[in-house]
Amino acid sequence: MVLTAPRLWNLAQQPVLTGRLVPFAKGNFVVVQGLTKLPEWNGCPAVVQGWDATTGRYDIVVTSPSGIVQAKIKEDNLRQSQGNSRQQIQPQFQYQ
Secondary structure: OOOOOOOOOOOOOOOOOOOOOOOOOOOOEEEEOOOOOOHHHOOOEEEEEEEEOOOOEEEEEEEEOOEEEEEEEOHHHEEEOOOOOHHHHHHHHOOO
16 A cells, blocks of 8 residues: 655646745735846736746736736746735726
């Protein structure tokens, strides 16, 4: 008889670790960094929406200079936000 530990994570939905000890989770506040095709997004706050195992990228909502945009970004181009980015993101969602 072989004993196995209970499965706590659905691995199909979790990213392969590429350097972070803990992957970003849905709802984490992050900052975009190191983009060469869209350098204007570097430094912009974003919120993680999930992980796309097919593309190997995080689904995020980013507050870019052109407005609020959904995007898929590699883990290497995201860093954990210091403090609470909600204050930077939330005003963009207010109704006028």
